[in-house]
Amino acid sequence: RIPAEQWAMVVEKTGGPCVYKQIPTPIPGPDEVLINIKYSGVCHTDLHAMMGDWPLDRKTPLVGGHEGAGIIVAVGEFVKDLKPGDLAGIKWLNGSCMACSYCRQAEEPLCVEPLLSGYTVDGTFQQYAIGKAAHVARIPQGTDLQAVAPILCAGITVYKGIKESGIRPGQHIAIVGAGGGLGSLALQYAKAMGLQSIAIDSGTEKQRLCNDAGAVAYIDFMTNKNLVQAVKDATPDKLGPHAVIVLAVTEGPFQQATEFVRARGTVVCIGLPANSYLKASVFDVVTKMINIKGSYVGNRQDTAEALDFFCQGLIKVPFKVIGLSKLNDVYDMMREGRIAGRYVVDTDR
Ligand code: 8ID
Ligand code: ZN
Ligand code: ZN
DSSP: OOOSEEEEEEEOSTTOOEEEEEEEOOOOOTTEEEEEEEEEEOOHHHHHHHHTOSSSOOOSSEEOOOOEEEEEEEEOTTOOSOOTTOEEEEOSEEEOOSOSHHHHTTOGGGOSSOEEBTTTBOOSSBSEEEEETTTSEEEOTTOOHHHHGGGGTHHHHHHHHHHHHTOOTTOEEEEETTTSHHHHHHHHHHHHTTOEEEEEEOSHHHHHHHHHTTOSEEEETTTOSOHHHHHHHTSTTSSOOSEEEEOOSSSHHHHHHHHHSOTTOEEEEOOOOTTOOOOOOHHHHHHTTOEEEEOOSOOHHHHHHHHHHHHTTOOOOOEEEEEGGGHHHHHHHHHTTOOSSEEEEETTO
16 A cells, blocks of 8 residues: 655755655664655755755755654554554654763753754655654644644744743743744744743734734834834833744844843744854843853654644644645745745645
């Protein structure tokens, strides 16, 4: 029943575009599972991967994608707790060594020898993809596979980032890039976690999305003349948000975040713009006791928790579905910052 060949979008050279073609169906190793991917979210990371934006080697040719939800069709001989027919998801961390000092402490995203889906190993922009059994996301039977796909990177990442900020219920969080894929999920998790969100992005479509998600304020970074003051003014005491989650794909907003975060507040860097550096006033960081940190996807427990919020019905993912063969169109829209929410590709067309 598993076909020898299957449809995939393949990056054949840096800069793209992806080529829609049939390639052999991969065969899982003893500690792996083969998943018939039904839907996959398209993350900005996939575009960075195609463009060769990062100082990190990747494979070529490459099948991108790391937000894939589907049905297990084969399991390796060492796999005991998963079986054909179970629902599962492939996330950015496809596998890790499980032996290094980070893996031993469940900090597996920091593994020294990670396998990265759609980067160092083929990902989910194909009909059949492989994941290490230890790392695939366990998705409960009956889950809507279209809607859950974006949880597998965007959801896990922003949920983890919010936890890393140390913010508490009732406090204000600024989400920079709130109308994008990670941002729209961040608004949902923030609300579910009892936080008040200040959304920063641009355009009226993203404004509508942010308002619908319950943001207490929307600030347009393209038209606002004094963004730093506007963000501070959006908190009741005008001192600024307790935490900032920066999801933007350019350098400027990382700098700006340290200017509007409240004293003692935390800036969590999540976006990964090419060739970018953090710059902040040392005087402000010291005298306001500002915390600046990074946050990188999530571990297996973060994955389970992020999925649990979704399965409880607390996370409404704003997504649009398009055929896998149209992936290049999604990248074009993404480059121009025109996507409100997330695109999910259907691997059957
Ligand atoms: O683990 C991680 N740290 C992780 C996980 C997943 C993704 C990091 N990422 C990275 C991606 O590689 C990418 O660099 O997070 C970034 C955002 O991914 P995304 O949400 O998938 O991208 P998007 O849908 O294109 O959204 C980006 C949004 O940022 C807005 C854009 O308008 C868009 O809505 N934006 C930009 I560009 N500049 C802005 C600014 N100055 C801004 N919003 C506010 N202010
Ligand atoms: Zn991603
Ligand atoms: Zn490791």
